[in-house]
Amino acid sequence: MRVALFIPCYIDAFFPEVGIATLELLERLGVDVHYPLDQTCCGQPMANNGCQDDAAGTEKLFVKNFAGFDHIVTPSGSCAHHVREHLTAIPQDAKVAKLRRSTYELVEFLHDVLKVPEFPWAKFSHKVGLHIGCASLRELRQAKMSEISEPPFSKPLDLLSKVKGIQVVTPKRPDECCGFGGTFSVFEEPVSARMGYDKVNDHRNAGAQYIVSQDMSCLMHQKGCAERLGVDMKFIHIAQVLNGARA
């Protein structure tokens, strides 16, 4: 099984430790991981602004980098969702269709494909709040959403429950959007920041020391809000926790 690692642009540039944790974790689990060196982005920023023409070049490059692998894995729910549901700015042939079907967000790859039974090296002795990004929650359907009454399930919580010492605390509005929303964070800055402040305060009131998420872009936004608010809280990607980070 040849697996390609897609490290989204903002993780490459700002959070290399998340990329490293993802790579190391997959290697530990015995996956044959490849990192195509000419990768950049999936095209989501342009597509989410309606700019299909501007997204086409990036999507074409994405296909060039990632076609031919059995699976493409990325530590980002919204990027995985873009590739699967919205990578439509370029002609859709069999190659593109297969690539789109084979793209996974890290949590679902670990949970659904590898079905990892344990993470013996992982120990995280802190109170954590879990933030499931909206794409992971409502598009990739990784957990029960509060809008729909259905039996509770949560793929990220299943994985975190295999981490020693971890204590998960639940905020009042666990699945309300944190307000990042890509370029929304800049073009709708007043509401975006307010949503981020509310999210951070909700987690703080629940007693969280860390916020853990599979979406680093949400965390980048929440971290920026917490720092400005002076809230003493830490933010860490789920790949890091599962890979054995202690703090």
Added chain:
Amino acid sequence: MEPAHEALERSLRMSKRVDHAEASSRFIAAKDHIEFHDQRLWDLRQKRDRESEEIPEWQELRSLASAIKEHTLTHLADYLEQFEQNATKNGVRVHWAKDAAEHNQIVIDILSSHGVRTLVKSKSMLTDECEMGPFLGNRGIEIIETDLGERIQQLDGEPPSHIVVPAVHKLRTDVAQVFARTIGTDPKNSDVPYLAESQRRHTRPYYLKAEAGMTGANFAVAETGSVVVCTNEGNADLSVNLPKLYLASIGIEKIIPRVEHLGVFVRLLSRSALGSPITQITSHFRAPRDGTEMHVVLLDNGRSERLGMADFWYSLKCIRCGACLNTCPVYRRSGGLSYGATYSGPIGVIIDPTFNLRKYSSLPFASTLNGSCTHVCPVKINIHEQIFKWRQIIAERNQLPMVKKEAMKMAGKVLASPMLYRAAVKAANAGLEYLPRSMVYNPLNAWGRQREVPKTPGTTFREWYLKNRRNKK
């Protein structure tokens, strides 16, 4: 005909692009208001969750409601004619209006021919859509909104900010001020029963004085020709049953084929809207009482055009419950008035551009695409997917702000080239590292206004990979 000054005012209003972000910053600045607004609507959302969870067949009801609406919309002309025939048989006079201007003209003609000077009215988004209030007001008709929330907004000279709870953005102390100014209550007394009772006492005499009553409609039933109105205050029934003339304004998408279908919609409507099992009153207005007249105005106003839009016709399934507004984290933190349109929140974002693409071109971007709206919608409108699609239309029709358009063009170019991308990352890293704080956090940098900028790691993942893995492979 519309006088020249009215036409001019209208065209000026129509041409100005709504700036949702700017309006939201003003809303957020009022601390008590935004906290109350957000929590009040979130409470409604939670009540909706509890009510829907008590009904095991909730998802089935949503599917049924969606299917009934899709069937009706794909046979709309037939059901509209059936409604007209049956309503006419019942003694109702049915009028057809192509657009808002025709609607308003029909209404004023009916009112004038009956010598009406005062009109009591229950809640209707449709008459707001037609800007009927100022139109009739300019022609000497006094309109009294009888729904409490609508009345508050009318007395304050504001449009409704929410399609179900029109004054939800106001605190009770705001209402005390409005009532003190307009109906003479004690400005220091913001006791809710006192305010509600004062409005009630002030409004009651108008029911007796008014020569005509008017309602909107929640549903129009084709097989019976009846108009169904769901309310909680009883004001619609008083408005209909006291005056000798009754008018109902109905958007053509409100048709449902049969009475039995109400069993699906009535179960969904109030649970989705307010988290209550049913509205206090569900009125079926079928025929005029002896010695009175009943008129129905069926309005298109762009609806049949929307029905022809492949990606957007589903929005016509909407039953105006407001659940998508209550759940929307952006709406709760920006308030309905920030949308500058009759319909606000997620449903507004996908309807408003059909009325005026340029004016409402910022609205589909007032969303994080979080998808909550789609999953609370009782008729399963794929709201957030339509928001995504509208963005494409807005970009295609060249309605993006210049700064965004240029930014996307640049981003598309850089991200399509590994070389340019790597150079840009390097420059950004260097920039953030070496620029003085005053430049990173200047007012033009929206990110940094209320948030810290991520620290630069000094090395990219790719660089780390080349150093630590490349040689091993």
